[in-house]
Amino acid sequence: MKIADLTNTAVNTVTTLKTFQRIVLAARPKGRVSPENFRMETLPQLISSDLAAGEVLVRNHYLSLDPYMRGRMSTAKSYSAPQELDHTMLGATAGVVVASRHAEFSVGDSVVGHLGWAEMGVTQGNLLRQVDAARLPLSVYLGVVGMPGVTAWYGVNRILQAQAGQTLVVSAASGAVGSVVGQLAKLIGCRVVGIAGGEKKCSYVVDQLGFDACVDYKANQTEAELLDCLRAAAPDGIDLLFENVGSSVFDASLACLNPYAKIALCGMIAGYNSASQPLKHANKLLTMRAMLQGFIVTEHMDVWPQALTELAALVASGQLKYHETIAQGLAAAPDAFIGLLSGQNLGKQLVKLS
Ligand SMILES: NC(=O)c1ccc[n+]([C@@H]2O[C@H](COP(=O)([O-])OP(=O)(O)OC[C@H]3O[C@@H](n4cnc5c(N)ncnc54)[C@H](OP(=O)(O)O)[C@@H]3O)[C@@H](O)[C@H]2O)c1
Structure with missing residues (x-):
């Protein structure tokens, strides 16, 4: 299921949310990004019974804001296709599985994925990475160990x-x-x-x-x-x-x-x-x-397992330090992203979603 299809999803209760929010690309920026480039939407909560085989439903706790998103908002030729208008803004997320039809994921698992600027979402399980939130804070897997x-x-x-x-x-x-x-x-x-x-x-x-x-x-x-x-x-x-x-x-x-x-x-x-x-x-x-x-x-996914293992060990041992700038709530994401592009952040820019 694509994030863009979520409005067509039938509703069953799987979390305490009756609705959830997402932010879509409303208009492509000309020059500087502005709040008018984004639109917040409220959708019915997602359900477990509609998951197709291999899919996982995730409640997102953190959204990562990254400079590459500015490139995706534009149609200029680049290494990746542009973000589509009126679709959920692309982005990496860290959250917890609330329903799963994938053998390797269970309810309660902590995961990192690309569910975009949204409080929850459905994705193929093979696009998720399981992370150990008992060893390091969940947010870290979007930054120094991400x-x-x-x-x-x-x-x-x-x-x-x-x-x-x-x-x-x-x-x-x-x-x-x-x-x-x-x-x-x-x-x-x-x-x-x-x-x-x-x-x-x-x-x-x-x-x-x-x-x-x-x-x-x-x-x-x-x-x-x-x-x-x-x-x-x-x-x-x-x-x-x-x-x-x-x-x-x-x-x-x-x-x-x-x-x-x-x-x-x-x-x-x-x-x-x-x-x-x-x-x-x-x-x-x-x-x-x-x-x-x-x-x-x-383009270098072959190095990720070694790099993530080494980075996690360095953070756990205190040899690698990090700082996070955390905006509170999805509605704060546009301003936080605009701030990232003008140096307002110190360390990793995140949005806390719940
Ligand atoms: N090639 C890749 O695969 C890859 C992957 C990840 C990131 N990146 C790139 O790596 C760079 C850093 O990314 P990040 O995620 O670590 O972001 P970040 O450094 O956490 O945040 C962006 C920083 O860039 C500086 N900046 C923003 N606008 C600027 C401007 N107009 N002139 C000069 N500096 C400006 C600001 O720091 P100051 O206040 O110090 O200027 C700002 O805090 C970005 O260029 C990003 O696109 C590339």
């Missing part, structure tokens, strides 16, 4: 192949991906420099996460200021760059590359709401003989 964590793990270990003694720079350093990148690189023995927006975020990554330094790009807005700060924070130059932002932030790092530097191009969030800014220092890719690899973590 897609963002695996993204960091893949970039650091497989693309950059970080080695002790190298200098690694990561932008959006206090965010869901960047915070894990820096900590994994520190565990390997790198010198780690973050780039983040504002004093609070920079203090967090240095004082709480153990980065060696952090450059505040909002306090150092001119090209010369940003370059001076980055050169001071990475005096031996940049061997490894984990790029999350693009624009002038990326450009400053390009200017500081060392010979044979490696770049994991993970995201370019500065351009998601608008046209990307041109790069002045792209010539460094040639003159420094750099290797740049763009990647999409969902």
Whole structure:
């Protein structure tokens, strides 16, 4: 059953909800995302008796908000098809099974899936991942032990192949991906420099996460200021760059590359709401003989089991720290998402649904 079909579902009682809410894409944004791009709908609660073989009904407790959603709201050609208008906004969720017609899932199981911006939903069981909510909090499986964590793990270990003694720079350093990148690189023995927006975020990554330094790009807005700060924070130059932002932030790092530097191009969030800014220092890719690899973590499912196992162990042992910014209730999701695209979040942005 597709989420979009839920309005046609007959009603039997399986939870205490008589109705549930979802948010659909009402209009595609032109430039910045606004609340008018979304519409909240109330639907009859979903039922157990209508589940087809292999399907599972889940009550969602957390919704993950992620930058990639901005791309899906647009029809621009990308690695994935656009989100359809008037359909539930796409998104990863963590919740509890309330009914199951899949042999591997029972009522009460904690699961992560892609049920979208909705309080409940039906999905094929083989699209769900069972998680151990007794070992770690459920929300963690959407962040540090979920897609963002695996993204960091893949970039650091497989693309950059970080080695002790190298200098690694990561932008959006206090965010869901960047915070894990820096900590994994520190565990390997790198010198780690973050780039983040504002004093609070920079203090967090240095004082709480153990980065060696952090450059505040909002306090150092001119090209010369940003370059001076980055050169001071990475005096031996940049061997490894984990790029999350693009624009002038990326450009400053390009200017500081060392010979044979490696770049994991993970995201370019500065351009998601608008046209990307041109790069002045792209010539460094040639003159420094750099290797740049763009990647999409969902194309590398083979590494997920190992990455998730290692990340969970590091979080459980306290070696990998995380922070969550949690909006309360589905109705808060649009503003929280708009805030994510302008740096309002610290760490992983979630919405608590129940
Ligand atoms: N390739 C993949 O498979 C993959 C997977 C997951 C994520 N990503 C990418 O990784 C990046 C980080 O994702 P995340 O989930 O960890 O998000 P996040 O860092 O938790 O949140 C986004 C952060 O980006 C920064 N930002 C937002 N707008 C910006 C702008 N206009 N200019 C500069 N910085 C801006 C803000 O931090 P500051 O306040 O510090 O600027 C904001 O807090 C994104 O580019 C995302 O698309 C890629």
